[in-house]
Amino acid sequence: MSLFACNLGLNVVNFPETCANNTDTDSKTNSKLLLISFDGFRWDYLDLVKKAGRNTPNFDYLIKRGVKSKRMRTTFTTSTLPNHYSMATGMYQESHGIVGKEMFDPLFNESFSKADIESTTKSFWWNNGTDDDGAEPIWITNQKSKGKDEAKGLTKTKSKIKSENWSGVLFWVGSNMNIRGHRPHYFMNYDHLFPFKLRIDLTLIWFLGKVTPINLGMMYFPEPDEFGHAVGPESPLMIDKIIELDELVGYLIQQLKEKDLFDQINIIITSDHGLAQLKGSINIDDYVNSSLFSVYGGQTVWNILPNEGEEDNVYDALKKVPNLAVYRKRDIPEEFHYRYNRRILPILVVAPEGYTLCTVGRNCSDKGGAHGYNNSLESMHAIFIAHGPSFRRGYEADTFDIVDIYPLICKILNITPAPNNGSLANVRQLLRKPPKPLMQLAAQHVTASNLSEYTPVLTIKITKLFIIVNLVQAFLLVVSCGIAVALIDMP
Numbered sequence: 001m002s003l004f005a006c007n008l009g010l011n012v013v014n015f016p017e018t019c020a021n022n023t024d025t026d027s028k029t030n031s032k033l034l035l036i037s038f039d040g041f042r043w044d045y046l047d048l049v050k051k052a053g054r055n056t057p058n059f060d061y062l063i064k065r066g067v068k069s070k071r072m073r074t075t076f077t078t079s080t081l082p083n084h085y086s087m088a089t090g091m092y093q094e095s096h097g098i099v100g101k102e103m104f105d106p107l108f109n110e111s112f113s114k115a116d117i118e119s120t121t122k123s124f125w126w127n128n129g130t131d132d133d134g135a136e137p138i139w140i141t142n143q144k145s146k147g148k149d150e151a152k153g154l155t156k157t158k159s160k161i162k163s164e165n166w167s168g169v170l171f172w173v174g175s176n177m178n179i180r181g182h183r184p185h186y187f188m189n190y191d192h193l194f195p196f197k198l199r200i201d202l203t204l205i206w207f208l209g210k211v212t213p214i215n216l217g218m219m220y221f222p223e224p225d226e227f228g229h230a231v232g233p234e235s236p237l238m239i240d241k242i243i244e245l246d247e248l249v250g251y252l253i254q255q256l257k258e259k260d261l262f263d264q265i266n267i268i269i270t271s272d273h274g275l276a277q278l279k280g281s282i283n284i285d286d287y288v289n290s291s292l293f294s295v296y297g298g299q300t301v302w303n304i305l306p307n308e309g310e311e312d313n314v315y316d317a318l319k320k321v322p323n324l325a326v327y328r329k330r331d332i333p334e335e336f337h338y339r340y341n342r343r344i345l346p347i348l349v350v351a352p353e354g355y356t357l358c359t360v361g362r363n364c365s366d367k368g369g370a371h372g373y374n375n376s377l378e379s380m381h382a383i384f385i386a387h388g389p390s391f392r393r394g395y396e397a398d399t400f401d402i403v404d405i406y407p408l409i410c411k412i413l414n415i416t417p418a419p420n421n422g423s424l425a426n427v428r429q430l431l432r433k434p435p436k437p438l439m440q441l442a443a444q445h446v447t448a449s450n451l452s453e454y455t456p457v458l459t460i461k462i463t464k465l466f467i468i469v470n471l472v473q474a475f476l477l478v479v480s481c482g483i484a485v486a487l488i489d490m491p
């Protein structure tokens with residue numbers, strides 16, 4: 001619709017400003033984006049602070065001038081590694097293959113454990129065992145992008161300068177791994193104790209680099225998850241932790257402003273999951289002999305690999321555990337998007353909200369907080385706030401999915417997404433609308449809903465008006481030329 005209006009305008013009325021701007025503000029070639037994850041930042045933590053009579057002025061500052069979603073659904077299992085990889089790739093866990101913090105891959109006959117860093121460094125974990133159609137994290141998509149200028153066929157030199165996209169990724173799950181032959185331009189091996197403010201300083205240095213400045217930055221903070229596990233989300237102590245993170249956001253805003261970046265960089269602050277208050281634990285050994293199977297998972301969700309010939313026995317025994325969700329692989333609910341991957345093992349068990357699972361050699365806690373549960377639970381949903389030139393101001397969006405972040409970033413950075421499970425349609429509402437062409441601005445009475453109906457008619461009317469004006473001008477020119485000639489001819 002707007003293209004039609006714009007072309008008509010160009011042909012007859014010269015409105016170069018209007019047409020130059022008649023693209024989404026989010027598709028500028030020089031867009032920058034900073035994605036920040038605060039691990040385990042539940043969607044309602046800011047509300048809990050307000051209920052306690054305290055404030056989060058820096059989060060509020062961004063929300064007031066940007067967008068916020070009511071909640072953000074994370075993928076099942078609601079765990080840290082899988083969800084950070086879902087955010088980076090736009091894929092459900094069954095698609096990208098990071099299906100837990102502990103995994104067994106029957107094809108490679110190897111195990112993966114977050115606690116054993118060495119086991120996580122093999123590339124096949126991160127590309128689902130294939131270089132052809134495995135997951136592609138956004139930092140790779142960004143760097144692979146040829147950029148809009150090259151696509152437009154500009155000169156090689158110019159496109160080379162403008163189309164080089166660089167990613168700087170600090171401590172994101174998978175960011176220090178060789179995935180499909182690539183790594184981010186800037187990254188560091190995970191350092192849990194790396195000071196939070198220094199993470200901000202370093203990422204902003206990458207944005208301001210003279211030779212290869214990044215256009216995509218990603219930063220990970222392990223809080224408030226770590227503290228939440230210890231005290232639980234309902235503890236009054238959580239209020240102080242959230243306020244501490246608010247002060248960190250204040251530091252980020254201050255640094256961005258000092259460096260003249262605040263209005264240039266799109267910022268997304270989000271998280272990988274929420275947190276539930278623990279009420280108790282379930283000792284699985286009370287129901288089944290745990291020497292009959294191997295467990296891969298955390299405290300709340302287990303992938304179970306029964307010993308040869310024991311699957312039926314183990315399944316039948318687990319089904320007797322009260323309130324425990326037990327599925328054979330083929331029966332895992334479709335809405336989990338957690339079935340079609342060889343690393344999802346023959347039996348899946350999911351603890352009821354607020355409970356942990358224990359067995360011999362696997363400690364579990366019944367105090368504090370936990371996550372990993374069914375992703376339809378509100379307690380597992382995460383925060384989403386965004387601010388910057390591509391985002392609307394003061395807008396609250398409905399709940400959407402963590403996998404939608406990948407296509408959203410691709411849209412903002414104007415890069416071509418790899419295959420993913422997300423939907424731009426779900427998050428497009430967050431983005432600023434393209435500026436209205438002058439012709440549309442003239443029609444104040446036209447509402448958004450009937451714009452497509454009216455604009456072509458309006459354009460034709462204005463076109464006619466300008467033809468008439470041009471004809472009148474031409475007539476006056478001829479008349480004035482005639483008068484001038486007559487005057488010259490006068491003796």
Ligand SMILES: [Zn+2]
Nearest residue numbers: 040080225229
């Ligand atoms: Zn955690």
